[in-house]
Amino acid sequence: MRALTWHGKHDVRVDTVDDPEILNPRDAIIKITSTAICGSDLHLYDGFIPTMKAGDILGHEFMGEVVETGPGSTLVKGQRVVVPFTIACGSCYHCGKHQYSACDNGNPADNQDIGMELYGQPMSGLFGYSHLTGGYAGGQAEYVRVPFSDVGPIVVPEGLDDDDVLFLSDILPTGWQAAENADIEPGDTVAVWGCGPVGLFAVQSAFLMGAARVIAIDHFPRRLELARKFGAQTINFEESKTYEALMEMTGGIGPDAVIDAVGLEAHGFFVDNVIDQVKASLFLGTDRIHSIRQAIVACRKGGRVSMPAVYGGIVDKFPLGAFMEKGLTLKTGQTSVQHYMPALLNAIVEGKIDTTFLISHRMSLEDAPKGYKMFHDNQNEVTKVVLKPGFTETAVAAE
């Protein structure tokens, strides 16, 4: 089959590799019909995530048709399914508590050592996201092997297009969990850093959870425009001072809840960010944490901090004092996708959440390297790239 493989920083290629096979009873093989490039994939593309190996197949946002099942799978050939990016067994203690992204068993035993060393406990398994999280082949390919297929994939009801439901695999539940982790109370003002897919779904979710006002922060006009479309007020951090603006816009109180949907590659010419970037380039530190610093400082006393953004390592100048003195609460984590999928599928069917607005580009799998470059270089125009194996035209932009 054809698959998008990682070979190093800014080097991804479409290669021919062996097709996946059923290896465990609960496996299924899915023929991919749509798969997206994620902001998290850019962290791999930029070489920020350790334990990648040349030839690794990327992609953790995907859906398709069931073509083969193991004896323990509950799926049926021909079904259309969306697959969660978190690989969870459904039967461990954490899965029992619906903490699917903390599943004990998705990550193969030998791979768990790295997580033990780095984080104290092993990570769960994820598709296409380094060997720290299992080394599973991802879904930016023609076919993928899906373990625990009786627990993860959700069957798509008739009448829904791929584009309607694809984002159930990651970014929609991630935006939703981000808002849920902000413990929003009716009447709250919520500030969201980053108007990428995660931030934009967090904006929609925050309103559905009763926020009176959402203030979204970014520097890309087109992305800010999308946030406004959903009713958010916006701050362009290149034109205004974020902290000052937030204080003035909230009557001097600060937002009740803040959401960091930027992550370890924060942009911007801020002093702390420049120091982080220099350190990262010298391998003295790994993460650029400007947005979470700013979110903590801006948050009101006794407020809530939600951090869907991905960080990987040890950081400097974390405003621990502000965090303590203001009595803040922080919630974070990889998304427990399986937990949110059924309700969010319903919300899509009922038209409560708009998903397709995000897609700026659809292209064939063969064009994936171009898709990565575009998404990386032109974040203003390129909000989401969806790859379709078998798509014949090249790089068709949405109207």
Place this chain on the structure above:
Amino acid sequence: MARRNDDAPPTTSKSQETRDSAVQALPETRGDTLFGRTVTINRSRAELYEYWRDFARLPTFMENVVRVDVPSRELSHWVVKAPGGKTVEWDARITEEKDGELIAWASSGDADVPNGGRIEFQDAGTRGTIVTATIVYDPPAGVLGKLIAKMFQREPAIQARRDLRRFKQLMETGEVATSSRTRAQLEEEKA
């Protein structure tokens, strides 16, 4: 042994003296290198004990064990992978057994890597069962030692931790997780 204010298991002690006395506490001592590994499994004590007690099934999750023959209820014969596609073998004997709670074993006197230990099963309420392996072995010295260390592929403590994780996966999910994509990759991984 001043341990009045410390409930940590002796296997985690910084003091050689404490570790030595833990070795002595095992039913039959085979070596002086001690380690312990604990995992919590979301299954009943009885179920886990029963699976483990049938030693012939241990290779389903112990990666470097090729085969365990069980000539009698107390005796077992182990065939373990060695470098160059070879295997080494030894006999072991059960030295203590409490149904649903504990199994202790010791290798016979002439084993290449003398070893012994016990595996314990404790109730953990809604979390299932805490499984603790405490193992003592005699790390081989010299050139032969290096060869044998290689035979164990990794440090036994790491190997044991991985084996326990695989046991947990098998008991909780009915399969051992793999990220291989093809059968050929899976074979290679297991080799």
